[in-house]
Amino acid sequence: MAVPLINFLNKISTNQIRTQNMFEMTVTSGYNDVDKVLKDITMYGQGFSLPNRTQEFTDVSFKGYSVPVPTVMKMEQDHTITINSDVDGELRRAFLAWAAKVSDPAISDGSVFAGDRRVNNKSIIRIHLLDNNMTDVSETYKMIGVKIASVGNLQVSNTDSGVATFDVAFKSLYWEIENSTKGALVG
Numbered sequence: 428m429a430v431p432l433i434n435f436l437n438k439i440s441t442n443q444i445r446t447q448n449m450f451e452m453t454v455t456s457g458y459n460d461v462d463k464v465l466k467d468i469t470m471y472g473q474g475f476s477l478p479n480r481t482q483e484f485t486d487v488s489f490k491g492y493s494v495p496v497p498t499v500m501k502m503e504q505d506h507t508i509t510i511n512s513d514v515d516g517e518l519r520r521a522f523l524a525w526a527a528k529v530s531d532p533a534i535s536d537g538s539v540f541a542g543d544r545r546v547n548n549k550s551i552i553r554i555h556l557l558d559n560n561m562t563d564v565s566e567t568y569k570m571i572g573v574k575i576a577s578v579g580n581l582q583v584s585n586t587d588s589g590v591a592t593f594d595v596a597f598k599s600l601y602w603e604i605e606n607s608t609k610g611a612l613v614g
Contacts, residue, residue, distance in 0.1 A: 572600030
């Protein structure tokens with residue numbers, strides 16, 4: 428039997444459809460000078476795609492029939508955030524400073540590109556998915572061991588009045604759902 432429209436309407440009256448703007452972001456680089464600037468990043472974060480997880484398989488055959496056998500699990504480790512630029516340029520400089528912690532780019536100061544390439548479990552980006560009331564957090568995705576891969580171009584123009592944005596690409600060691608408070612499979 429087909430599901431009637433009233434079932435759909437009743438369902439979304441208690442568990443509404445998520446819209447793309449129901450999120451906030453927090454960033455912790457693990458470096459105090461950078462963290463001080465990025466503490467209000469959620470006011471400027473424009474967009475982010477939550478990462479995927481993939482199970483790979485290999486085929487094992489018996490009498491010509493292929494059976495898929497799970498092998499390794501992979502987590503997406505490449506991410507991009509789109510940031511609305513602030514007039515003072517602090518946010519872009521903060522991400523550049525974070526990237527510089529890994530490979531010092533100060534060539535005119537005699538840099539030999541030394542840096543901290545160790546795993547930093549204090550470098551964390553969290554995406555908080557908001558509940559229906561846009562105040563409570565329903566679940567949090569946590570990317571751990573973050574290193575900045577690139578700080579993108581800042582586009583400016585004398586013929587366009589749009590918001591100036593830049594992308595920040597980063598890598599994480601792994602990600603997890605830190606907490607989920609509602610629905611099935613919580614905890």
